[in-house]
Amino acid sequence: MNIFKIIEISSVVSGLLYVVLIMRQNIWCWLFGIVSSALYILSCIHAKLYLEGGLNFYYVAVGFYGWFLWLQKNRGTGDKTFKVSEWRVFLHITNILVCILLSIVLGKVEQYYTDSPRPFFDAAITVFSFSATILEARKILSAWIYWFVINGASIVLMIDRGMNGYAILSAVTTALCVKGYFDWRKGYWAQGI
Template identity: 35%
Template structure:
């Protein structure tokens, strides 16, 4: 794609942006910033933004991403409950944990296998756009959101990979503002990793 064609596509996408997408993006940024601070309010922001994206993704023919939002709604409730029930005496939510290398290997193989299967099914039986990439970002997000709910430190590293893939996916489908949101996410994710790692070492000490 030439620079001129890309500019035309971005300009067209910007005109197509809805007020709902703007609200969803604002809630998405609020969710991640609050998660970095380990605030329970992140799950309220997550629930609101997810409800909007469920509809938006369905409109642009990303069925796996749309279905993912149903999972996010459930995880917003689950994450809130987990963080609240594990609250500590210093005012923070449940403590941060880490996974051993074997668990990470199993998780990655599971995500890639699920992505290959669902991608093949979507390609054969639906008109889904980018079925394999859509599947990868979906299954990867399922795993990583659960890691956030359980406060696993390495969730930030997983998000770095998934969000990078999502940027291309959303640009290709004309969701310009959402793609910009995920570019912002990449910056916050790096900050979040170091912030959580600092807290992890502090609680261990």
């Protein structure tokens, strides 16, 4: 087994732990997300998925942000829980349009300046993932819907690049997004919002 397979397996296991823990709104999810993303950076560079690699630098940073935010929000409330909230439709429409525009621009940049075989696909997954990660850190319920679509699309990209472990992780996390959404929605509704 080569070093990149070991890195891939370690990243996949950490990534699964991250998803299971975030579904449960357990703050330790962020530690596993940081580890998974740090390892994934190496795999992406090896597979020439440069924007995916760059995205995971961002995931590491947002992992620390999410951990800090959840820690602070939990300390700041009397019942020790950071509540799930939701965006209005207008904010989602604006977010999606901005993400599409940025995906086109970033895809063009990657097309001209890298040897990426799927620059626009890579760009769209990257840009929407940036957005969904912030939604997730801020406990916006619909982050799970974004992730469902992103992870589903990632299956295709990972298979295309021969990263089968990550394709399996994307398939599993796509399915887990459904459970995560309903778990968070139950908590959101219980708040009487």
